[in-house]
Amino acid sequence: MVIFGTALLAACYLTGIWAGEAIAALIGVKANVGGVGIAMIFLIAAQHFLKKKGLFPPETERGVTFWAMMYIPVVVAMAATQNVLVAIRGGPIALISAAGSFLLCFAVVGAINRLIQRAHPTKTEDESALGSDVLQTK
Amino acid sequence: MLQMLEKTIVDNPLVTAFAFIGIVIWISNQASRYLTRGRIAGSAIAVLAGLALAYWGGAITGKAKGLADIAQFSGLALMGGAMMRDFTIVATASEVHVDEAKKAGWLGVLALLLGTLLPFIVGVSVARAFGYTDPVTLTTIGAGAVTYIVGPITGAAIGATSDIIALSIATGVVKAIFVMIFTPVFARFMLLKTPQSAMVFGGLAGTVSGVSAGLAATDRKLVPYGALVATFHTGVGCLLGPSVLYLAVKAISW
Numbered sequence: 001m002v003i004f005g006t007a008l009l010a011a012c013y014l015t016g017i018w019a020g021e022a023i024a025a026l027i028g029v030k031a032n033v034g035g036v037g038i039a040m041i042f043l044i045a046a047q048h049f050l051k052k053k054g055l056f057p058p059e060t061e062r063g064v065t066f067w068a069m070m071y072i073p074v075v076v077a078m079a080a081t082q083n084v085l086v087a088i089r090g091g092p093i094a095l096i097s098a099a100g101s102f103l104l105c106f107a108v109v110g111a112i113n114r115l116i117q118r119a120h121p122t123k124t125e126d127e128s129a130l131g132s133d134v135l136q137t138k
Numbered sequence: 139m140l141q142m143l144e145k146t147i148v149d150n151p152l153v154t155a156f157a158f159i160g161i162v163i164w165i166s167n168q169a170s171r172y173l174t175r176g177r178i179a180g181s182a183i184a185v186l187a188g189l190a191l192a193y194w195g196g197a198i199t200g201k202a203k204g205l206a207d208i209a210q211f212s213g214l215a216l217m218g219g220a221m222m223r224d225f226t227i228v229a230t231a232s233e234v235h236v237d238e239a240k241k242a243g244w245l246g247v248l249a250l251l252l253g254t255l256l257p258f259i260v261g262v263s264v265a266r267a268f269g270y271t272d273p274v275t276l277t278t279i280g281a282g283a284v285t286y287i288v289g290p291i292t293g294a295a296i297g298a299t300s301d302i303i304a305l306s307i308a309t310g311v312v313k314a315i316f317v318m319i320f321t322p323v324f325a326r327f328m329l330l331k332t333p334q335s336a337m338v339f340g341g342l343a344g345t346v347s348g349v350s351a352g353l354a355a356t357d358r359k360l361v362p363y364g365a366l367v368a369t370f371h372t373g374v375g376c377l378l379g380p381s382v383l384y385l386a387v388k389a390i391s392w
Contacts, residue, residue, distance in 0.1 A: 009225070009228065009229055009232075010225075012228060013224065013225055013228045016228065017224070023381070035224075035295075036224050036227055036228060036291055036373075036376040036377075037373045037374065037376045037377030037378075038377070039224075039228040039231075040227075040228050040230075040231035040373040040376075041231075041373070043228055043229075043231045043232060044231050044232075047232060061232070064229055064232040065229070065232060065233075066229075067225060067226050067229035068226065068229035068230045068231075068232050068233055070222075070226045070229075071226035071227055071229065071230055072163070072181045072184070073156075073159045073160070073163060073217075074217060074218060074222050074223050074226045075181075075185060075188075075218075075223070075286075075287060076159050076162060076163060076181075076184045076185055076187070076188040076218075077155060077159050077188065077214045077217040077218030077222075078188070078218030078219075078223050078290065078307075079185045079186075079188030079189045079192060079218070079307060079311075080159075080162075080188035080189070080191045080192045080195070080204055080205045080206070080211075080214050080218060081192060081203050081204045081205060081206040081214050081215050081218045081219075082189065082192045082204050082290075082300060082303060082304035082307060083192070083196060083202045083203070083204065083299075083300035083301045083303075083304045085193055085196035085197060085301075092268070093264055093265055093268050093279060093305060093309065094282075094305060094308040094309040094312050095312060096264045097257075097260055097261040097263075097264035097265070097279065097280075097282075097283045097309050097313075098283065098309050098310075098312035098313035098316055099312075099316060100260040100264060100283075101256065101257030101260040101261060101283045101284075101313060102257075102313050102316045102317055102320065102343070104256050104257070104260060105252075105253060105256055105257060105342040105343055105344070106320070106324050106327070106328055106342075106343070108252060108256065108342055109249075109328045109330075109335075109338055109339050109342045109343070110324075110327050110328045110329065112245075112248075112249065112338050112342075113328060113329035113330075113335045113338055113339075114329060116245075116334060116335065116338070117329065
């Protein structure tokens, strides 16, 4: 039944948030510490375990996937309830940090992928193709 | 008749919010398809539209909760509130397949960590350069540079104000749009050719919408590999943001 999936999701959510509260109390932070991330790990583990045991039919899974697909609409609703008026004043911060971080990340992707190609030359179709790529991007 | 319609809408805020957000996303998808030829994902346009509507609502009411301060749209506060937001994000973990995730291996983990750390450092540095010194504010803006979901979750967890959360969302949305637009442009430079390279890209570039739309415009076959690693991005960011990264910023600013 669909509700079993949603109930599993809810249980993982609650235990994750609870664990986040517990960690926060342990390290003395007055807020939830990574509860959402911990809940995600719980859900992955629980699903993996139940699927292996054959206790997670597609119908049950739909009780989880529905909410997964609702996350973009919820984020849109969340965006519509933000205090944008005040954020506009900080405009350049958003623009500069966004531009800076994506350019830095793209550069690191290029660097890592070059290292991979050098370490595993067999994985590339053609050494000369790599050479021409490097020349063109310079 | 119109009065009765208005009463119906005001009396059923959450259901109204579902219908309204559905319309916003439908219009955004149409705009994506016909105005940008699918280059900018409908979801990114919808989030921008949401922020624009929040600006409009704030301008009309002069209050802090965007469009939700207008009575007819008050259901948005519940639909887009902390509980629903965190609940749906936990649900996205169901799309991760453990066996496939293992294939990404240590390289995916490294890319994920770098993809969280580097944008965070850039965001914090820029915010610091603009005169912010409060560790909560710095962490929230830095987390926004990771993704527009990590930003508000981190901000909410450590108690940032709504205007700073909006700023961190704006940062994340601008970044997602940059990734969508510039992935095909820089694809050759990044050597985006193999599944493995797409996984590295997914980990570093973050934002699922940015990665999947950017890879779709580059090479459709690479989309699932990039998205697979990118789906971890929100989790890693939400785990590290309010904990390790916040404590690090706090330690440095003391």
